[in-house]
Amino acid sequence: MGILAGKKGLILGIANDKSIAWGVTQACKREGAELGFNYLGEMLEKRVRPLAESVDATFIEPLDVSDDTQMDDFFAKVEQQWGHLDFMVHSIAFANKDALRNRFSTTSREDFRLALDISAYSFIACAQRAAPLMKAGSSMVTMTYLGAERTVPGYNVMGVAKAALEASTRYLAQDLGPDGIRVNAISAGPIRTLAASAVGDFRKLMEKSARGSMLKRNVTQDEVGNTAAYLLSDMASGVSGEVHYVDAGFHIGVGDPGIE
Numbered sequence: 392m393g394i395l396a397g398k399k400g401l402i403l404g405i406a407n408d409k410s411i412a413w414g415v416t417q418a419c420k421r422e423g424a425e426l427g428f429n430y431l432g433e434m435l436e437k438r439v440r441p442l443a444e445s446v447d448a449t450f451i452e453p454l455d456v457s458d459d460t461q462m463d464d465f466f467a468k469v470e471q472q473w474g475h476l477d478f479m480v481h482s483i484a485f486a487n488k489d490a491l492r493n494r495f496s497t498t499s500r501e502d503f504r505l506a507l508d509i510s511a512y513s514f515i516a517c518a519q520r521a522a523p524l525m526k527a528g529s530s531m532v533t534m535t536y537l538g539a540e541r542t543v544p545g546y547n548v549m550g551v552a553k554a555a556l557e558a559s560t561r562y563l564a565q566d567l568g569p570d571g572i573r574v575n576a577i578s579a580g581p582i583r584t585l586a587a588s589a590v591g592d593f594r595k596l597m598e599k600s601a602r603g604s605m606l607k608r609n610v611t612q613d614e615v616g617n618t619a620a621y622l623l624s625d626m627a628s629g630v631s632g633e634v635h636y637v638d639a640g641f642h643i644g645v646g647d648p649g650i651e
């Protein structure tokens with residue numbers, strides 16, 4: 392019996408088999424969960440559907456988190472089909488590439504709005520629709536990055552969005568805690584994914600992160616997945632409002648002074 396046996400959970404944010412959400416999926420499947428997924432548009436449906444079917448998904452529906460009507464429809468279908476929800480994983484972010492490439496001081500109002508809407512507000516929007524389907528003991532997890540609290544070249548407005556996401560995690564934990572719902576964030580080290588390819592010099596960032604980490608390596612999507620499975624399970628029943636690092640210990644150090 393796995394630690395998620397008998398639980399029904401949504402995993403939002405698979406784009407392909409490199410996605411962090413796919414690492415989470417494999418861990419949750421192994422631990423016995425019944426899983427449901429979203430996809431963003433028909434292009435991604437072609438990739439997401441076969442992956443979801445390979446883990447016997449019982450729920451696969453379209454969802455663009457910037458569209459309130461789609462949000463309402465999506466969660467109404469979850470209720471219709473499953474009746475209740477035991478966990479939800481939010482692994483979604485977006486910013487215009489130019490906003491990450493250009494000087495931070497030139498960030499436009501629209502690029503700021505877009506990054507904050509998709510990468511931070513969407514967690515609140517999902518939580519407000521998921522919570523009514525959850526009973527005490529349920530759990531939500533989102534994905535963040537160290538750029539929320541330290542400057543990281545090329546992360547720019549996404550760092551501001553992650554700061555808002557981490558604060559939102561704490562306020563959701565405060566708000567939903569009396570209902571017995573736990574809300575946590577995982578701060579993952581850099582992993583090569585579609586979203587990561589938008590970040591400045593990602594290759595250099597990965598090198599620096601590996602050398603500056605305590606374990607002298609980068610983390611894998613499976614390691615993030617295993618931590619998510621723990622936070623979603625009753626094993627973490629006393630943990631809420633936390634930003635939990637899965638970064639091989641990078642955040643506790645000062646990096647590697649030997650590398651520029």
Ligand code: NAD
Nearest residue numbers: 404405406410411455456483484534536581582584585586
């Ligand atoms: P990814 O590209 O595989 O996943 C990002 C997902 O966001 C995609 O599935 C995309 O479809 C979805 N998305 C974007 N806009 C959306 C919208 N409007 N509606 C619905 N879905 C939308 O990349 P990833 O690296 O797996 O990213 C997952 C999460 O992990 C993100 O929050 C990212 O910031 C975070 N994260 C990534 C890293 C890393 O190095 N890869 C490190 C720390 C945190």
